[in-house]
Amino acid sequence: MFNKIKTMLLMFIALISFNATFALNNQLGNITIDDPWVRSAPPNAPILGAFMEISNHSDGDIKLLSANTNGYKRLELHKTVPQDGMMKMIKQDFMLISAHSKLTLKPGSWHIMMIKPNEVPREGDSVAIKLVFDNGLSKTIYAKVRKEGVMDHKKMIHHQH
Numbered sequence: 780m781f782n783k784i785k786t787m788l789l790m791f792i793a794l795i796s797f798n799a800t801f802a803l804n805n806q807l808g809n810i811t812i813d814d815p816w817v818r819s820a821p822p823n824a825p826i827l828g829a830f831m832e833i834s835n836h837s838d839g840d841i842k843l844l845s846a847n848t849n850g851y852k853r854l855e856l857h858k859t860v861p862q863d864g865m866m867k868m869i870k871q872d873f874m875l876i877s878a879h880s881k882l883t884l885k886p887g888s889w890h891i892m893m894i895k896p897n898e899v900p901r902e903g904d905s906v907a908i909k910l911v912f913d914n915g916l917s918k919t920i921y922a923k924v925r926k927e928g929v930m931d932h933k934k935m936i937h938h939q940h
């Protein structure tokens with residue numbers, strides 16, 4: 780009798796877990812990644828920065844827990860913040876993307892730090908980066924290697940006048 784209840788209880792728990800997984804699966808479909816890019820760097824660069832826009836279209840907050848790729852020692856989640864009158868990159872445990880909002884990763888702000896590449900990618904190359912979120916699911920994006928964003932390019936032209 781007791782065993783029968785126990786079995787039923789386990790089945791019930793399994794069913795709940797299954798439903799939870801299914802719900803989270805739908806939630807991941809509510810994350811979109813726009814304009815992923817890696818800033819081009821000299822062939823001997825020890826680090827590279829990856830940037831993108833992460834939009835959370837769901838009703839709940841989502842955390843980006845880690846980023847992975849092949850050919851690097853490791854990837855870290857960073858935020859550049861002013862500290863003691865200097866801009867410093869601080870390693871973060873996660874990036875929070877609030878419900879129905881967008882987190883922009885850009886130079887001088889949030890970014891994914893790619894540390895010690897086996898080989899620095901060239902301009903025009905695509906780098907596959909796997910993003911792991913706190914709902915246990917992941918998404919692989921392809922970041923194009925390019926120079927600084929358009930805004931900075933305009934600024935540079937402006938300074939020449």
Ligand SMILES: [Cu+2]
Pocket residue numbers: 857858868890891892
């Ligand atoms: Cu960094």
